[in-house]
Amino acid sequence: MMIHQLSREEALPMELLLLADPSERLIRDYTARGTSYVLEKDGKVIGVYVLLPTRPDTAELVNVAVDEAYHGQGWGKQLVLHAIQEAKQQGYRTLEIGTGNSGVNQLALYQKWAFRMVSIDRDFFLRHYEAPIFENGIQVTDMVRLEMDLV
Template sequence: MVIRKLNINEEPPMDLLLLADPSRQLVEEYMQRGECYVAESDGQIIGVYVLLPTRPETVELVNIAVIETHHGKGLGKQLVLNAIEVAKSKGYRTIEVGTGNSSIGQIALYQKCGFRITGVDIDFFIRHYSEAIFENDIQCRDMVRLSQDL
């Protein structure tokens, strides 16, 4: 597997990005300002993440997704760790990530990768998404914010 920055002339893997964020509008907006990285295996894109500069010396991991056939194989952790290394190499001092209150596996993954919970944006998904999102039989309402000093 190789993780690389998406080339300027390449189409982003929108189907994969929409697995992590169902709002095409939001994905398209942050894709304009962020940097997209893809994981490839045998010429196929199997994972993706997007880094978005938010403040001086701070970058946010705004999207991370793995194709369903590769779930449970540690690829998500490899992508998160790669994003941390890329952020460090670019001189960022802090990396942040936000995920839904219903994203139990993702919350655990981020903490295993060194992130700490820093806050909760109450009703974020109610305010920003027109349709209700359910995960693990829990309604996704709040954005759990995590960060890590680099």
């Protein structure tokens, strides 16, 4: 297993990124502004995340995605832990993450890793996505924002 920064010359793993975000337009926007990291196993890219600077001393972890064939094996956890270490090494003091209101599993995991809920961006998914998104049988409307102190 190896996690490494994707160079600007390497193609984005769009299929993986679309697992976590159905908008290719938004993906292209934040990957252009952030740094993408990929997880390779046996020479195959099976996971991805993006570290996006948002404010001084703050970065957001966006689009944590793992190939569906590798779900439930701890790869998502490895990506998040790598992102936390990477943000610390880059000198960020705060790491943010956001997830849909219906992402109950993600909310539980992020809180286990010491992220704390700080706000709700009401109607985020209604404003930014053309088609409705459903997860766990619930329409995704609001973005739940969490953050972690890195110092």
